[in-house]
Amino acid sequence: MNAARALDPLRPRRPGGMGRGAMFALVVHAGLILALAIGVSWRSSEPAGVTAELWAAVPEVAAPAAVAPVAPPPPQPVMPKPEPKVEPPPPKPEVNEAEIALEKAKVEKARREREEREEREAKEKIEAVRKQRELAEKQEREKAEKLAKAEEQRLAKLREDQLKRMQGQLGATGAPQSTGTAQRDAGPSANYAGRIVARVKPNIVLTESVPATLRAEVELRVAPDGTITSRRLVKPSGNTAWDEAVLRAIDRTETLPKDTDGRVPSAITIGFTPV
Numbered sequence: 001m002n003a004a005r006a007l008d009p010l011r012p013r014r015p016g017g018m019g020r021g022a023m024f025a026l027v028v029h030a031g032l033i034l035a036l037a038i039g040v041s042w043r044s045s046e047p048a049g050v051t052a053e054l055w056a057a058v059p060e061v062a063a064p065a066a067v068a069p070v071a072p073p074p075p076q077p078v079m080p081k082p083e084p085k086v087e088p089p090p091p092k093p094e095v096n097e098a099e100i101a102l103e104k105a106k107v108e109k110a111r112r113e114r115e116e117r118e119e120r121e122a123k124e125k126i127e128a129v130r131k132q133r134e135l136a137e138k139q140e141r142e143k144a145e146k147l148a149k150a151e152e153q154r155l156a157k158l159r160e161d162q163l164k165r166m167q168g169q170l171g172a173t174g175a176p177q178s179t180g181t182a183q184r185d186a187g188p189s190a191n192y193a194g195r196i197v198a199r200v201k202p203n204i205v206l207t208e209s210v211p212a213t214l215r216a217e218v219e220l221r222v223a224p225d226g227t228i229t230s231r232r233l234v235k236p237s238g239n240t241a242w243d244e245a246v247l248r249a250i251d252r253t254e255t256l257p258k259d260t261d262g263r264v265p266s267a268i269t270i271g272f273t274p275v
Contacts, residue, residue: 188268192259196220196270199257203249210242210274217271218246226255226264234269246272 217235222228231250236243258264 188265189260192265193268193270195257196268197272200246200249200253200270200272203252204245204272205248206241206245206274208241210239212273212275214239214242215271215273216243216246217269218250219267219269220250220256221267222256222264224264224266226258228254228256235271242274 214237215235216233216237219232219234220228221230228250231247233243233247256264
């Protein structure tokens with residue numbers, strides 16, 4: 001019975017006496033008051049640990065001690081910004097009239113030199129263009145003169161050739177249908193060979209008869225006056241007697257008659273037959 005009362009602190013005790021339960025309740029209330037006081041004043045001071053020794057009939061496990069929250073660091077004081085230092089304006093340099101005049105003179109001189117240089121360069125460019133144009137005109141003029149001279153020479157030659165043709169036609173002996181430009185034909189006329197045969201044949205002496213089909217061709221070299229300077233058998237007839245008789249007859253003839261134009265060809269080949 002006494003043990004049950006001691007375990008129940010809320011159970012009223014009899015007046016006139018304080019047991020262990022009352023003492024326990026008193027200690028608990030004192031602890032609660034102390035905890036409230038610590039909770040109120042934790043910001044100003046760090047709570048100190050409290051140890052209480054309790055006596056109870058039944059062993060009890062104490063609750064963990066309350067952990068005080070970590071106080072945040074105090075705010076840093078805000079330093080005021082320093083006021084900018086205002087420097088006084090530098091003193092104005094003293095105006096030197098002589099230096100100003102000298103500087104103006106330098107600027108003016110540089111300007112004149114620049115203008116003179118630009119004007120000189122412009123004149124040089126103009127002169128170079130003029131010389132180049134003159135050279136091109138000279139080359140064109142020389143080329144035109146060469147072409148004109150060549151054309152003049154060509155026309156002069158054409159006139160000269162035309163004049164020679166006209167002069168040659170005055171004494172020409174060719175046929176009307178002739179296309180040559182010489183005054184006379186280089187070869188003998190058509191009947192000149194027959195005239196030579198008629199001159200030579202009377203001088204042929206033959207003691208034996210020969211076929212009428214024989215033909216001996218002889219080349220004659222003649223001087224401008226018609227004198228026979230040489231003769232050569234170029235194509236024998238096949239009959240020695242006839243060939244020799246023709247050559248002896250030419251030697252006896254000695255000279256040839258002139259052609260219709262009054263000339264004698266320097267060389268001519270004549271064919272001789274017995275008939």
